[in-house]
Amino acid sequence: AHLDRIEAVEPKVHAFLHINAEEALRVADEVDAARAAGETLHRLAGVPIAIKDLIVTKGQPTTAGSKMLEGWVSPYDATVIERIRDAKLPILGKTNLDEFAMGSSTEHSAFGPTRNPWGLDRIPGGSGGGSAAAVAAFEAPLALGTDTGGSIRQPGAVTGTVGAKPTYGAVSRYGAIAMASSLDQIGPVARTVEDAALLQELIGGHDPKDSTSLAEPLTGLAEAAASGDIAGLKVGIVTELMGEGYEDGVMERFRESIEALREAGAEIVEVSCPNFKHALGAYYLVMPSEVSSNLAKFDGVRFGNRELPAEPPLTIERVMATTRAKGFGAEVKRRIILGTYALSAGYKDAYYGSAQKIRTLIQRDFDAAFEKADVLMSPTAPTVAFELGSKTSDPLEMYLNDIATIPANLAGVPGISVPGGLSEGLPVGIQFLAPAKEDARMYQVAAGLE
Ligand code: GLN
Numbered sequence: 001a002h003l004d005r006i007e008a009v010e011p012k013v014h015a016f017l018h019i020n021a022e023e024a025l026r027v028a029d030e031v032d033a034a035r036a037a038g039e040t041l042h043r044l045a046g047v048p049i050a051i052k053d054l055i056v057t058k059g060q061p062t063t064a065g066s067k068m069l070e071g072w073v074s075p076y077d078a079t080v081i082e083r084i085r086d087a088k089l090p091i092l093g094k095t096n097l098d099e100f101a102m103g104s105s106t107e108h109s110a111f112g113p114t115r116n117p118w119g120l121d122r123i124p125g126g127s128g129g130g131s132a133a134a135v136a137a138f139e140a141p142l143a144l145g146t147d148t149g150g151s152i153r154q155p156g157a158v159t160g161t162v163g164a165k166p167t168y169g170a171v172s173r174y175g176a177i178a179m180a181s182s183l184d185q186i187g188p189v190a191r192t193v194e195d196a197a198l199l200q201e202l203i204g205g206h207d208p209k210d211s212t213s214l215a216e217p218l219t220g221l222a223e224a225a226a227s228g229d230i231a232g233l234k235v236g237i238v239t240e241l242m243g244e245g246y247e248d249g250v251m252e253r254f255r256e257s258i259e260a261l262r263e264a265g266a267e268i269v270e271v272s273c274p275n276f277k278h279a280l281g282a283y284y285l286v287m288p289s290e291v292s293s294n295l296a297k298f299d300g301v302r303f304g305n306r307e308l309p310a311e312p313p314l315t316i317e318r319v320m321a322t323t324r325a326k327g328f329g330a331e332v333k334r335r336i337i338l339g340t341y342a343l344s345a346g347y348k349d350a351y352y353g354s355a356q357k358i359r360t361l362i363q364r365d366f367d368a369a370f371e372k373a374d375v376l377m378s379p380t381a382p383t384v385a386f387e388l389g390s391k392t393s394d395p396l397e398m399y400l401n402d403i404a405t406i407p408a409n410l411a412g413v414p415g416i417s418v419p420g421g422l423s424e425g426l427p428v429g430i431q432f433l434a435p436a437k438e439d440a441r442m443y444q445v446a447a448g449l450e
Contacts, residue, residue: 002048002092006139014114015124015134016093017053018061024048024090031088042087044198049084050140052131053094054101055186056175057081064177065097065109065127068304068327078175079210080144080186080203087202092140095130099329100295101151101179103127104401107392108331115388116159118426122385125155131189132159142199143189148179149283150381150405152187153417157380157429160419162196162446163189165405167436168412169214171200172207180290181212183283183409193418193447197225200439214437224440228447231265235445236373240276241404246382249423254379257420257430257449261377264448271372273365276407278358283406284399285342285355292339295332299323334395363411370435375445378404380417380429404431414439418446 003021010016031046056062056074058081063069077085084091098108106114106129114129116122117137124133128145132155135143145152147165156163164187171186178184188199198221205217235258242254262268300306300323301316307326309318328336342351369376381401391397408415413436420430430449434442 002140006092009117009137009139012115012120013117013133013137013139014112015095015130015137015139016050017063017065017096017111017130019093020060020091024092027088027090034088042202044142044202045088046090047142048090048092048140050092050095050131050134050143051081052097052128052143052145054097054146054177055081055144056177057091057094060094062094062177063111064101065099065111066327066329066332067110068298070110070305076175079172079207081175083203089142095128095134095143097130098127099332100177101127101146101148102291102331102335104150104154104398105388105391106130107388108329110329113388116385118160119385121387122426123158123388125158125381125385127151128155128189132156132161132163135159135161135189135191141191142195144186144203145189146176146179146184146186147409148183149287149409150402152189153405153415153429153431154381154401156189156417158385158427160427161189161191162193162416162418163187164196164200164416164442165408165414166200166204167214167218167414167439169212170218170414170437170439171204172210172213174207174209178294180287181294182290183287193228193416193443193450194222194225196416197221197443218437218439220440221443224444225447227444228450230261230445230448233266233375233445234269234373235261235266236269236271236369236376238276238369238376238378239270239272240274241378245400245403246379247384247423249384250379250382250428253421253423253428254430258377260449266448269373271369271376273362273369273407275358275361275365279362279407279410280399280403282355282358282362283402283410284338285351286359286410288335288339289342289352290339291335292343295336298327300327331395359410362407366407366411366413366435375441376433378431380404380431384423384426384428408433412436414442416442416446418449420449
């Protein structure tokens with residue numbers, strides 16, 4: 001049924017870069033046979049899933065949305081993919097994204113944009129617009145994304161789906177093509193909070209192949225989501241993550257969500273995180289710095305599609321330069337150049353060093369806020385889905401869409417976006433943030449709003 005749906009709507013939505021019909025059907029048949037034989041299977045066995053094309057899958061292409069990796073087939077599975085295969089979820093295919101996960105609209109994909117099923121002239125968010133659109137368009141009930149600065153949560157918000165960024169280290173990053181390693185996390189995209197929690201439980205837990213992975217698995221997530229009990233919980237409204245710059249329609253739905261939580265028995269308090277105003281600036285130094293290091297491997301020698309210069313001499317420097325000039329799109333180049341500059345001798349302390357200090361201050365803001373509140377709440381994004389093409393000529397405008405999602409990545413805390421109603425026919429997302437390793441609490445309160 002999902003493959004039929006994909007065939008019907010893909011010409012309009014373009015959520016997928018690769019469809020894996022044969023293998024998906026084989027796994028579905030295996031599940032049927034196992035059930036008929038009375039085997040006990042995982043709760044999600046047989047539930048189809050779509051995978052953001054930044055996560056490597058053995059035997060299937062992984063492009064990262066870039067010409068640099070077009071045609072490349074991974075020789076190994078990411079740890080999350082191993083777990084998904086072991087639990088027998090049929091993998092429907094690989095979903096579209098901004099090139100190397102850099103963007104907020106999926107318009108930076110080298111293979112054309114994805115469109116928002118709620119309005120085909122609108123962006124589906126980014127970078128994981130493909131995964132969110134696939135779930136929103138009923139092409140897939142579940143998907144995986146990656147979130148470095150909001151790429152699971154903001155697409156979730158603008159497509160009316162649920163998207164969660166787990167605590168840093170809760171899910172192995174092994175096999176997720178690195179964007180900014182200290183910020184990246186893989187997480188679930190789903191249509192309900194409980195589905196998202198179940199999927200995080202499946203993919204999470206320690207992995208010796210990721211040195212930053214937590215020693216102990218985070219448990220009780222699905223149970224917390226199923227309960228959704230928020231009576232007596234203290235919910236903190238972050239002063240710095242609302243108001244100016246946020247659309248009126250978004251703020252209206254946000255206020256209604258606060259009221260809904262109050263009625264369900266939550267206590268609402270206001271908290272201030274004064275350093276959040278520097279979060280975007282710090283992110284756009286830390287992230288490109290790590291990008292410039294992580295993407296150095298795509299030189300056409302060790303990794304990436306090699307491109308030769310048109311004219312001799314055929315030196316290694318010229319081969320690398322041609323490979324990068326042709327293989328990377330404008331946004332990727334912009335960030336590599338920015339990061340290289342921020343890390344260069346003479347500027348490193350002023351830029352990268354200052355950004356790291358701000359990161360510490362933001363972590364302290366979170367610590368102080370969580371003394372006063374059990375969870376924090378904000379709109380996920382300042383606007384509803386904007387029109388395709390409306391922000392591509394102004395990178396800063398595009399970056400501003402991440403204002404509310406970035407603090408969680410800088411501090412490593414978990415965050416989730418849940419649907420909070422519509423504004424002018426387009427979905428608004430509500431974000432909940434919890435202390436590190438308290439992902440269960442995050443799912444519980446998010447389910448309370450659902
Ligand atoms: N939109 C953000 C950026 O462009 C987030 C990216 C992400 O989370 N992968 O960096």
